[in-house]
Amino acid sequence: xxQKITYKISCLPKYxxxxxxxxxxxxxxxxxxxxxCTFAIITDERIETLYGKTVHQLLIASSLEAHLFSFPCGxxxxxxxxxxxxxxxxxxxxxxxxxxxxxxxxxxVTDIAGFVAATYCRGIDLIMIPTxxxxxxxxxxxxxxxVNVAYGKNMLGCVYQPRKILIDPSVLNSLPSKEIAxxxxxxxxHGLVANSTFFEYxxxxxxxxxxxxxxxxxxVIFDSCRIKKEIIEEDANDKGMRNLLNFGHTVGHALESLTxxxxxxxxxxxxxxxxxxxxxxxxxMLNSNSLDRIKxxxxxxxxxxxxxxxxxxxxxxxxxxxxxxxxxxQIRFVLIDEVGSSLKYNSSFCTPVENSLIIKALEWxxxxxxxx
Ligand SMILES: NC(=O)c1ccc[n+]([C@@H]2O[C@H](COP(=O)([O-])OP(=O)(O)OC[C@H]3O[C@@H](n4cnc5c(N)ncnc54)[C@H](O)[C@@H]3O)[C@@H](O)[C@H]2O)c1
Numbered sequence: 001x002x003q004k005i006t007y008k009i010s011c012l013p014k015y016x017x018x019x020x021x022x023x024x025x026x027x028x029x030x031x032x033x034x035x036x037c038t039f040a041i042i043t044d045e046r047i048e049t050l051y052g053k054t055v056h057q058l059l060i061a062s063s064l065e066a067h068l069f070s071f072p073c074g075x076x077x078x079x080x081x082x083x084x085x086x087x088x089x090x091x092x093x094x095x096x097x098x099x100x101x102x103x104x105x106x107x108x109v110t111d112i113a114g115f116v117a118a119t120y121c122r123g124i125d126l127i128m129i130p131t132x133x134x135x136x137x138x139x140x141x142x143x144x145x146x147v148n149v150a151y152g153k154n155m156l157g158c159v160y161q162p163r164k165i166l167i168d169p170s171v172l173n174s175l176p177s178k179e180i181a182x183x184x185x186x187x188x189x190h191g192l193v194a195n196s197t198f199f200e201y202x203x204x205x206x207x208x209x210x211x212x213x214x215x216x217x218x219x220v221i222f223d224s225c226r227i228k229k230e231i232i233e234e235d236a237n238d239k240g241m242r243n244l245l246n247f248g249h250t251v252g253h254a255l256e257s258l259t260x261x262x263x264x265x266x267x268x269x270x271x272x273x274x275x276x277x278x279x280x281x282x283x284x285m286l287n288s289n290s291l292d293r294i295k296x297x298x299x300x301x302x303x304x305x306x307x308x309x310x311x312x313x314x315x316x317x318x319x320x321x322x323x324x325x326x327x328x329x330q331i332r333f334v335l336i337d338e339v340g341s342s343l344k345y346n347s348s349f350c351t352p353v354e355n356s357l358i359i360k361a362l363e364w365x366x367x368x369x370x371x372x
Contacts, residue, residue, distance in 0.1 A: 003222050005229060014161040016163065020222050021167075023168065028058050029062035039059055040099050040102065042102065042116065050131075053068065079148060080149065082147070097124060100124065101117035101120070101125070132172075133182070136221050142159075146158070169212075178266070183266075185266045185269045185301075186269070189245070195223075243349045248273035250334075252269035255316075262308075271304065276336075286337055334350060335351050
């Protein structure tokens with residue numbers, strides 16, 4: 001059965017429709033044949049082989065006009081250069097305003113293809129078909145698109161709503177377990193900051209989720225999308241509540257940057273969730289039983305509860321000071337006061353924390369989570 005969510009970001013004119021159905025990709029034409037346009041399927045080279053060519057053939061077989069474009073896999077290709085190459089290929093095919101981009105892939109593809117759709121001929125239709133768990137539960141919801149530049153990650157881009165987001169959980173069967181873990185961490189985060197019932201479900205059904213049991217998987221993807229949708233609907237202009245989605249990321253991003261991205265995003269954010277929960281305990285906001293629950297759920301999903309080495313606290317502080325939530329040099333954190341509830345500070349969900357307490361939390365991380 002197809003499950004549907006419809007949402008609108010209030011500053012944007014369009015509604016986004018999210019549809020989730022196992023096996024959807026095999027029937028892709030029926031989701032698209034009411035659209036009178038030419039489809040430009042944009043994907044990466046791995047997904048081109050796994051699913052892109054089939055999707056292309058299915059559209060052609062249904063007498064839909066479609067072209068397939070691909071670029072090399074990986075974050076290092078989420079650049080202006082790749083965007084320009086794709087745009088040039090669209091121009092060479094003489095595609096005009098009646099083109100609809102189908103972004104088929106993980107977050108790298110949906111970010112870059114979404115940005116292409118937003119600017120090509122001043123904006124053309126966009127459909128996202130996410131193929132990683134992280135993209136299904138996070139990257140494809142909210143309309144953020146963009147590329148990385150030498151000055152930072154996602155520093156060029158815009159918010160552009162896809163018309164549809166079509167999710168087929170069965171494609172996750174080909175996704176490596178490390179990539180599944182990246183998505184699970186974001187789902188755990190959604191439960192921690194906004195929904196204790198969802199967190200409890202993730203605790204109870206870890207085995208089924210890890211073994212990609214279809215009905216359970218569909219439910220958690222649907223619920224996770226709904227939680228993110230509710231957060232962004234509350235904060236269309238990205239001024240307050242959206243910060244919740246950054247829980248665990250202040251420390252997580254610092255670890256990614258210090259290890260030169262040798263720690264994956266999921267692993268870094270998993271550690272970040274722990275350290276920022278520890279900070280919440282230190283500030284007297286969260287009880288230590290909740291911290292134990294967080295450790296336990298990360299272990300259930302085989303997420304790391306250890307670090308490969310210790311990291312100098314001053315370097316971590318320096319990396320965190322350039323976090324987007326920092327204000328006038330002061331590092332600010334999303335904190336939780338119980339599982340499923342975040343701490344409101346003034347009108348936002350960013351609490352400034354004294355350096356001495358941050359240092360204590362980072363020392364806890366280095367001493368308690370370090371396995372060397
Ligand atoms: N726009 C947003 O709101 C938002 C939110 C979170 C993350 N992001 C962005 O998302 C990106 C990370 O996305 P990601 O984790 O999906 O990484 P990704 O797109 O690089 O995909 C990871 C790898 O998995 C492969 N892959 C994808 N689907 C597969 C499948 N079904 N089977 C086998 N292999 C598959 C890809 O080819 C790639 O090699 C980052 O660039 C991040 O900035 C954006």
